Amino acid sequence: MLQNYIKIAWRNLRKHKFYSFLNIFGLALGLASCLLITLYVVDELSYDKSFDHAERIYRVNSDIRFGGADMKLAVAPDPLAFIMKKDYPQLEAATRLRDKGSFLVRRTNSVNNLKEDQVVFADSTFFEVFSQPLLAGNVSNVLSQPNTMVISERDAVKYFGKENPVGKSLVLDDKETYTVTGVMRNMPAHSHFSNLNMLISMSSLSESREDNWGSHNFNTYFLLRKGTDPQKFEKNFDTIIKNYTGKWVQKIMGASLDQILKSGSYIHYTLIPLTDIHLKSERQAEISANGNIQYVYIFAVVAIFLLVIACVNFMNLATARSSNRAKEVGVRKALGSERSSLISQFLTEAVLLSFIALSLALIIAYLTLPIFNNLANKEIEFPFGSVWFWGICIFTGAFVGVLAGSYPAFFLSAFKPLKVLKNAVATxxxxxxxxxxxxxxxxxxxxxxxxxxxxxxxxxxxxxxxxxGFDKDKVLIINDAYVLDKQVNAFKNEILQLPDVQNGTITSYLPTPSSRSDHTFFPVGQMQQDKAINMQFWSVDNDFVSTLDLKMKSGRAFNKDFPSDSTGIIINESAAKILGYADPVGKKIFSQNEKDKKDYTIIGVVKNFHFESLRKNIGALSLILHPSSETMAVRLKGNDVVQTIKQIERVWKSMAPGQPFSYRFMDEDFDxxxxxxxxxxxxxxxxxxxxxxxxxxxxxxxxxxxxxxxxxxxxxxxxxxxxxxxxxxxxxxxxxxxxxxxxxxxxxxxxxxxxxxxxxxxxxxxxxxxxxxxxxxxxxxxxxxxxxxxxxxxxxxxxxxxxxxx
Structure with a gap:
């Protein structure tokens, strides 16, 4: 019977080639689009699931309001991880990462550096929390000693070729030498750690302090024991804040935690599942740029819409042409065919058409996948070797066929034979x-x-x-200016002599992705917590304002002719508004940490400029005059950019031989x-x-x-x-x-x-x-x-x- 159904269905498709083509091609386009989007959605949802016990791993997030600033951070205080590991048995393991950005790396017997974009400091417990396999080295002690490091399989080949890296050394930024104690397998591509190739022992980091509860710099991860309820465990953070953060606040600010909280400030720590980080976390200090769950939802809905539209086409054309098949139904019913057999016949036709369309859709999707990957910045591959993939394809083909053919089948099979044969049926x-x-x-x-x-x-x-609020066009950013060391100012001065260079500044801070730092300030003589202002704290040179073409609202920019500018500070309009001064110029503010207190005199107010994403309101910002040579920003006149870059590179190579010359443009950074x-x-x-x-x-x-x-x-x-x-x-x-x-x-x-x-x-x-x-x-x-x-x-x-x- 089924064979007969298929034979009749095939004849009908061949007889009406035009309508069959429209149906098949429309359905194939819908299925191909749905397939590509499904692969994208599956790819996005698969992040960080390859680690053992991924369902029990959580990261600590920090939500802080203080000094007029709201901060949503992916980092926590230095001591939090191990205080909680000591005090709470529900915590099986804890580890921290400290992202220090890029480093220049070379072997001890080489003078040529290679740039590594993401090098992090990690606790020795990293491999207790994350089941990243080691290809060489002992998990229990690879990061236990200062000046030791674990590198990826990829970097092992890059720096040591076929040699065994364990026991050999790498030099970072021409300063510190680290001994390789382990080689780990490359981080999973579907992980927010995918760019991590080097882990340095946390004990090598001088800034790590056990009693610093105010500085949030460490990505902190917990592995909870089986059966631990993360929501109940989160309540322990209140105790930690009361017992530890409160004492730190009292010591630094001379105010109790209750006084701070009553003023509207707060600090909360929460847990986010490891598998949610990629799609549901967009905070400051993320290890890597994450995706967005909203886009996954949007594309999933679009995929459903496209599939439904394709099915709608089939139903439309099938019901529209019902009159052409009315006599066929009438004759079949007159000869004794039951309605169920007619429904089966029409559903068979629909399913056959669906599988033909599915075959064409697979071809279309396969051929267009490289284009889609380029659009989505993905490296998705067809899982042709996967049983579940073919199972889903077969199910989809049958489901779509039944879905698209159900109404036409029931509609056509309901015709009354007598009316049909008398041409009295109303279609x-x-x-x-x-x-x-x-x-x-x-x-x-x-x-x-x-x-x-x-x-x-x-x-x-x-x-x-x-x-x-700043001019991002024609600004060349030269990376890793710090390798010039004492020659950095000489390099800047020589660059400024080039005919197509208008201005330049040496700084680690730019209004595009770059370093970020924040400090809490108080008006001099008023260290009350309700007078505090938390703002970005950027170290710049005398030419920062002019190079970026920032506009001053009042006061002046830094000037090398004013020695007193070493204790001067420039704030933006947002900071001035929070401070509440009618005229901030000449007023004094100070910042204080555990070590010292420093006074600054406000010498100018710069007009607000967007130094973060347009998703955020412009926050408070301050600029101080202080050496900070991570990068150099050069404003070009734009007459001959290519030739000017070649000239700058020649100067670089003469002053920093063996160091890679890399650059980018500010407008590209912004994009x-x-x-x-x-x-x-x-x-x-x-x-x-x-x-x-x-x-x-x-x-x-x-x-x-x-x-x-x-x-x-x-x-x-x-x-x-x-x-x-x-x-x-x-x-x-x-x-x-x-x-x-x-x-x-x-x-x-x-x-x-x-x-x-x-x-x-x-x-x-x-x-x-x-x-x-x-x-x-x-x-x-x-x-x-x-x-x-x-x-x-x-x-x-x-x-x-x-x-x-x-």
Whole structure:
């Protein structure tokens, strides 16, 4: 019986090649898009799951409000991990990481350095918490001694070739020598540790202090014992804050913790599951740039929409052509076929078509995967060797076939044989209402995707063109200026002599991804906690303000002609507002830590500039005059950038032989902050176009069927004098009404969704009516172009042939 069903289904598909092609290609596009998005979603959801006991590993997050600043940190105080390990038996193991950024690395017998972008200090317990296999070395002691390190398998080959690295040494930044005590397997690609290639023993870090509860610099991870409830365990943080942080606050500020909390300040520690970090954490001091769970949800919904739209096409075309198969149903029923066998026949046709479409979809997805990977910045591969992948494909093919073919099967099998054979069956009743509803649904989704694409690209354009308060164009950033050591100022002076160099500054701090530091300040003589202000604390040189083209609101910038500027400080407008001074210039503020207290005189107020993402409001910022030579920013005139970079490189090599010369541009740094949004926008518009194409395929088929069904009517109208434009308007009118209804339904939904997305940005565009009107006009034009082809073709047909057709 099944073989007979398949044979009849195949004959029917071959007989109606045009409609079969529309169905198969539309369904294949939907399935291919759904497959690519599913691979993306699975890839995003798989982060950090490869570690043993991943479900019991948590990171400590810190939420702090103090001195007018709200901080959401991925780091915790130095002593927290091991105090809690000592006091709470529910904690099986704890470890910390301290990210120190990039280092220049070389072997002891070499003079040429290589740049390692992410080198971290790690506790010896790292391998107790994370089951990262060691290829060489002993897990129990690889990081137990100062000046020891573990390197990845990749770096072992890079620096030592085929030699055994254990026992050999590497020199970092031409200063400290570290002995390699272990080689670990490369970190999993699907981990927020994926870029970690070097772990240095935490005991090598001089800044680590057991009693420093105020400085939050350590990414802290806990491995909880089996059966421990993380939410209940979190309550122990309150005790830690009371017993330890409170004493530290009293010692440094002379105020009790209760007094601090009563003023509206707070400090909270919470746990986040390891497997949630990649998608659900976007905090300061993350080990790596993370993804965004919202984008996963968005793409998952888009995948479902695309699949549903493709299924809608099938249902539309199948029910529209029901009259062509009505006599077949009538004859079969007259010959004794039961309704169940007819349903089976039509479902078999749908499933066969679905599997043909699935086969084509796999080919399309495989061929376009490199393009998709480039868009999404992924390295996704097809899991052809996986049983679950093929199982899901088979299930999807069957499910989509049954889903798409269910309504046509039940609709067609319900025809009464007597009415069908007398040509008295009405195929436009319920089937017509359903088709109209499905067309509305298709274009509703298309309108939503068009609006979403427009909003995303307008927001990105707003980011690119917004006045930032500094000039990011034509600024060259030279990395690792610190290797020049005492020659750094001589290097700067020589660079400034180049004809195409306008200005330059030596600093570790820039308003694009760079170092960050914050301090708490008080007005001199007023060390009350309610007078505290927490702000960014940047060490810069005399040329920082002029190089970045920052604007002064009052006072002045640093000037080498004023020796007193060594104790001067410049604050931004946000800091001035929090301090509450009518005129801050000349006022004194001070900062104090456990070691010393230092007074600063405010010499100027710089206008607010965006030194963090536009997702955040501009916070308080201060600049002090102090050597800090991580990088050098050079403003170019832009006459011959390539030649100028070559000249700068020659100067670098003459002063820092053996050191790699690397650079980047500030505007590229700025763009990288919003790279994920740019990728989302590109992917979004790609799938929006695909959804429109699928919808148009269905509309094209329906318009062709409508024109075919109304052939005689068109002939009569032409004989009576109707023009081509009259006929085209007649055939297009009904479809345009459906598209207009889709616009009315889809626009409010699109507004809500994009308004939610924009709320993530402190600075964003306002959605206006013309954005939705534009999307609606575009949808109408697309529908008109799709329908008009068939309408014009029908309108130009010879009426004599039309009236003779049966």
């Amino acid at each position: 436009e009743g319920k089937g017509g209402y359903l088709r109209n509803s499905l067309v509305v649904f298709q274009f509703m989704i298309s309108v939503m995707l068009i609006v979403g694409t427009g909003v995303i690209f307008r927001q990105l354009n707003y980011i690119q063109t917004k006045t930032l 990288n902050v919003y790279r994920s949004e740019q990728r989302v926008g590109q992917i979004f518009i790609t799938f929006a176009i695909i959804s429109i194409i699928i919808g148009c395929l269905g509309l094209f088929g329906l318009s062709a069927y409508t024109a075919e069904r109304r052939t005689k009517e068109i002939g009569v109208r032409k004989v009576l004098g109707a023009s081509v434009s009259n006929i085209v308007g007649l055939l297009s009118r009904d479809f345009i009404k459906l598209v207009l209804l889709a616009i009315l339904i889809g626009s409010p939904i699109a507004w809500y969704g994009m308004n939610t997305w924009l709320s993530e940005f402190a600075y964003h565009i306002d959605m206006t009516w013309w954005m939705f009107a534009g999307a609606g006009v575009l949808a109408i034009l697309i529908a008109l172009l799709t329908v008009s082809f068939q309408s014009i073709k029908a309108a130009l047909m010879n009426p004599v042939k039309s009236l003779r057709s049966e």
